[in-house]
Amino acid sequence: MVQVNSNYLKLKAGYLFPEISRRVNTFCESNKEASLIRLGIGDVTEPLPQACCKAMKAAIDEMGTNAGFRGYGPEQGYLWLREAIAENDFKKRGCAISAEEIFVSDGSKCDSSNILDILGAGNRIAVTDPVYPVYVDSNVMAGRTGDASLTGHYEGLSYIALNAENGFKAELPSEPVDLIYLCFPNNPTGAVASKEQLINWVTFAKEHNSLILFDAAYESFIQDPLLPHSIFEIQGAKDCAIEFRSFSKNAGFTGTRCAYTVIPKCLQGKTVKGDEIDLWSLWNRRQSTKFNGVSYIVQRGAEAVYSLEGQSQTKNLVSFYMENAAIIREKLTVAGYKVYGGENAPYVWIESPNGMDSWGFFDFLLNKANIVGTPGSGFGAAGEGYFRLSAFNSRNNVEEAMRRIASI
Numbered sequence: 001m002v003q004v005n006s007n008y009l010k011l012k013a014g015y016l017f018p019e020i021s022r023r024v025n026t027f028c029e030s031n032k033e034a035s036l037i038r039l040g041i042g043d044v045t046e047p048l049p050q051a052c053c054k055a056m057k058a059a060i061d062e063m064g065t066n067a068g069f070r071g072y073g074p075e076q077g078y079l080w081l082r083e084a085i086a087e088n089d090f091k092k093r094g095c096a097i098s099a100e101e102i103f104v105s106d107g108s109k110c111d112s113s114n115i116l117d118i119l120g121a122g123n124r125i126a127v128t129d130p131v132y133p134v135y136v137d138s139n140v141m142a143g144r145t146g147d148a149s150l151t152g153h154y155e156g157l158s159y160i161a162l163n164a165e166n167g168f169k170a171e172l173p174s175e176p177v178d179l180i181y182l183c184f185p186n187n188p189t190g191a192v193a194s195k196e197q198l199i200n201w202v203t204f205a206k207e208h209n210s211l212i213l214f215d216a217a218y219e220s221f222i223q224d225p226l227l228p229h230s231i232f233e234i235q236g237a238k239d240c241a242i243e244f245r246s247f248s249k250n251a252g253f254t255g256t257r258c259a260y261t262v263i264p265k266c267l268q269g270k271t272v273k274g275d276e277i278d279l280w281s282l283w284n285r286r287q288s289t290k291f292n293g294v295s296y297i298v299q300r301g302a303e304a305v306y307s308l309e310g311q312s313q314t315k316n317l318v319s320f321y322m323e324n325a326a327i328i329r330e331k332l333t334v335a336g337y338k339v340y341g342g343e344n345a346p347y348v349w350i351e352s353p354n355g356m357d358s359w360g361f362f363d364f365l366l367n368k369a370n371i372v373g374t375p376g377s378g379f380g381a382a383g384e385g386y387f388r389l390s391a392f393n394s395r396n397n398v399e400e401a402m403r404r405i406a407s408i
């Protein structure tokens, strides 16, 4: 019989979202009249920007003609999209990132897990706690960790706690690590990293020859003009960082699928023998072998994000969600809750009231207000006692949810 990858057996069996469904289903069975409001999911709710739809329709028509038909595109993405990205997301913010350093893909979730393909097994890895579960689980699947302890921490990973006491700042580890996952604006806490904090991380990485994997999926939600949008705004980051970006949240592409990864050409790793080798070439080789590119139609849709029309429409989308976040913050604060995040990110991170644990507060909100959120403990042990509400919803749902919470 075929052998399975036994690393998968170390996974904590997708505990969070199935458990949420189980509790919601149980509740609905005995409360058939209840109208639930789901503020738990990290998925967008508003329609695609019209500029993107228009561009994708035009691309479909092109594909239906002899002159406009296209087969396999470049595995790295079409140059016109990579140039639009380099110009708008980097050069305009003073970062010297070239089109060649950009790899277009069908998602940051897969990029941030596939990147392990080009990294060795002996790396010491640091993640934050709470964390976007993909970083941890992809390392478990790739055999880069030991087993999970009772707290859910895997042997072989270093955890950097994010909590109210440290202002949800990712503090530098006390021991050297080779690989560091950072996500700012942060999912799930909604916290951001200041320029000074990122400078400290880049300094640390250069000192210890470590690699930072920087997930900037939520950069467009940043409102404070002083906050960096990219790790490459920090001097020296091109020698120690890879950045993941996605069109999922700023342009509503969660179901359309387009993202990109930036690997600077000067970024080096080392072989077992200690020779230096550039990571760009390895990722280029990996993508050319295992990936056949994003559909032409979708890349035209992504390109339209950078058009004048697309820029104003995506700005409006982000503003809409950030107004939701502001409403959630304000109403919860008035109702006596302690809230964090939600000012430069679409997530509000709430302290569970009266010493309730995360699941206790989940059940409380579900039963008393028919609201579904996400228990913080599902993102890691340090998330215990916290709760995530997402600003991705209609205005009506957000306002109604806040009325309900205020009345319980």
Ligand SMILES: *Cc1c(COP(=O)(O)O)cnc(C)c1O
Pocket: 042, 106, 107, 108, 109, 110, 132, 183, 187, 215, 217, 245, 246, 247, 248, 249, 253, 254, 258, 259
């Ligand atoms: C939503 C999200 C992404 C985007 O993933 P896609 O695969 O591009 O949709 C990346 N990182 C984090 C932390 C996210 O929450």
